[in-house]
Amino acid sequence: MSAEKPWEFDTLALRAGTARSAFNENSEALFLTSSFRFDSAAQAAARFADQEPGYVYSRFSNPTVTMFQDRLAALEGAEACVATASGMSAILSTIMGLLSAGDHIVCSRGVFGATVQLLTTILPRFGVEVSFVSPTNPAEWQAALKPNTRLLFVETPSNPLTEISDIAALAGIAHSGGAWLAVDNCFCTPALQRPLDLGADLIIHSATKYLDGHGRVLGGAVLGRRELVMDGVFKFLRTAGPSLSPFNAWVILKGLETLRLRMEAHSTNAMEVARWLEGRRGVERVYYPWLPSHPQHALAKAQQRAGGGIVSFQLRGGREAAWGIIDATRMISITANLGDTKSTITHPASTTHGRITPEARAAAGITDGLVRVAVGLEAVEDIKADLARGLPA
Numbered sequence: 450m451s452a453e454k455p456w457e458f459d460t461l462a463l464r465a466g467t468a469r470s471a472f473n474e475n476s477e478a479l480f481l482t483s484s485f486r487f488d489s490a491a492q493a494a495a496r497f498a499d500q501e502p503g504y505v506y507s508r509f510s511n512p513t514v515t516m517f518q519d520r521l522a523a524l525e526g527a528e529a530c531v532a533t534a535s536g537m538s539a540i541l542s543t544i545m546g547l548l549s550a551g552d553h554i555v556c557s558r559g560v561f562g563a564t565v566q567l568l569t570t571i572l573p574r575f576g577v578e579v580s581f582v583s584p585t586n587p588a589e590w591q592a593a594l595k596p597n598t599r600l601l602f603v604e605t606p607s608n609p610l611t612e613i614s615d616i617a618a619l620a621g622i623a624h625s626g627g628a629w630l631a632v633d634n635c636f637c638t639p640a641l642q643r644p645l646d647l648g649a650d651l652i653i654h655s656a657t658k659y660l661d662g663h664g665r666v667l668g669g670a671v672l673g674r675r676e677l678v679m680d681g682v683f684k685f686l687r688t689a690g691p692s693l694s695p696f697n698a699w700v701i702l703k704g705l706e707t708l709r710l711r712m713e714a715h716s717t718n719a720m721e722v723a724r725w726l727e728g729r730r731g732v733e734r735v736y737y738p739w740l741p742s743h744p745q746h747a748l749a750k751a752q753q754r755a756g757g758g759i760v761s762f763q764l765r766g767g768r769e770a771a772w773g774i775i776d777a778t779r780m781i782s783i784t785a786n787l788g789d790t791k792s793t794i795t796h797p798a799s800t801t802h803g804r805i806t807p808e809a810r811a812a813a814g815i816t817d818g819l820v821r822v823a824v825g826l827e828a829v830e831d832i833k834a835d836l837a838r839g840l841p842a
C-alpha cells in the first residue's frame with residue numbers, strides 16, 4: 450500500500466492531535482483534572498519512573514494540553530511542542546531549560562518590551578549575559594558571537610516596527626557559532642511563516658495573541674527538535690511549573706481551527722489600512738511589510754505568505770499627536786493586547802515599551818509619535834473612519 454498523502458495545513462488545523470475519550474465526542478474534550486488515577490500502586494510507581502506512558506499530574510501533562518501541543522506542532526512542522534502558561538513563560542522556560550550561568554545570548558533590538566526586561570534585569574542575576582543587535586543587519590549578529598554564545602533570539606516581524614529579519618541568514622550564523630536560533634513567531638503564526646523550514650532551531654509563541662485570536666486567555670508554546678524541547682525545556686517546565694492550564698489549552702485549540710482564515714483576513718484589512726494611512730496628512734511614515742516602501746519588503750515577500758495584522762505609523766507632532774489619534778477613536782479598543790478579532794490601538798513608547806530606558810527606546814526606533822494598530826476583523830471602512838477622526842482633514 451502506498452503511503453497516504455499528508456494532510457494540508459487547513460486539515461491539520463482542524464484535526465491534528467485530536468484524541469477522543471471513551472464517549473467518542475466530536476469536539477475536543479476539556480479535561481479539567483489536576484491529577485490522574487492509577488490502577489495500582491505498581492502502576493503509579495511505573496508512571497512516576499517514566500517506565501510506562503500515561504498521565505500523572507497536570508503540571509506535567511494533560512490530554513487537552515497534549516491536543517493543543519500536537520496540533521500546533523503539526524502546523525509549525527515541529528517534532529515537539531511544549532505548552533506554557535504565557536508567551537513570557539515560553540521564553541523563560543527556553544532559557545532556563547537550555548542555558549546555564551556563564552552563557553551568552555545575542556538578541557534583536559526589536560523584541561517585545563517584557564523580553565528586554567527579562568534579558569536585562571532578571572537573567573544577569575543568574576549569570577546569563579545578553580548583547581543586543583540590529584534586527585536587520587546579520588553582520589552585527591556575526592560580530593556579536595562569543596565563544597559562550599548559546600542562543601540567538603529574534604522576533605520577525607518585530608514589535609512594533611515590523612522590521613523583518615532574515616531567518617535563514619541568522620540560522621546560518623547561529624550554527625556557525627555552535628548556537629541555536631530561536632524565533633518568536635507571534636506576529637505571523639505558522640499560517641504565514643514557518644521558521645523551522647528556514648533553519649531555525651526553536652519557535653516561541655505567545656498563544657495569547659493570534660493563536661487564541663479572540664483576546665480571551667493567556668498561553669504560550671516552545672517548539673523544535675525533540676531533544677531541545679523535551680530534554681531541555683520540558684524538564685524545566687514540569688519541575689518549575691509555568692504550565693498551560695487545560696481550560697486555556699482548550700480555548701486556544703479551538704482558536705487554531707480558524708487560524709489561517711483569520712490571518713488572511715487580518716492581513717487583507719491591515720494592508721488596506723496601511724495603504725490608506727500612507728497617503729494621509731499628518732502621517733510621516735507607515736510601517737507594514739507588504740508596502741513596497743517597507744525597507745525589507747522583498748525579504749518579507751520571500752519569507753512570509755502575507756503581511757500580518759500589525760500596522761505602525763509615525764505621526765508628525767510627537768506624543769501629543771499620537772495620544773490625539775488614540776483618544777479620538779470611538780470603536781477601536783485602547784489596549785496593549787494584539788492579535789484579537791477586535792482592532793486595538795497602542796502608544797508603544799508609554800505602554801508596552803515604557804519600562805525600557807529612553808536610550809534603548811530610541812535605539813529601537815520607538816519614538817513618541819509612533820502608534821501601533823493591531824488591525825482586527827471589523828469592516829475595514831469602519832476601522833479607517835475611526836482612525837480618520839484624529840488625523841488632520
Ligand SMILES: *Cc1c(COP(=O)(O)O)cnc(C)c1O
Pocket residue numbers: 535536537538561563604608633635636655656657658667668669
Ligand atoms: C505578547 C508577546 C509576548 C509575551 O506573551 P504573553 O503571553 O503576554 O506572556 C512575547 N512576544 C511577543 C512578540 C508578544 O507580542
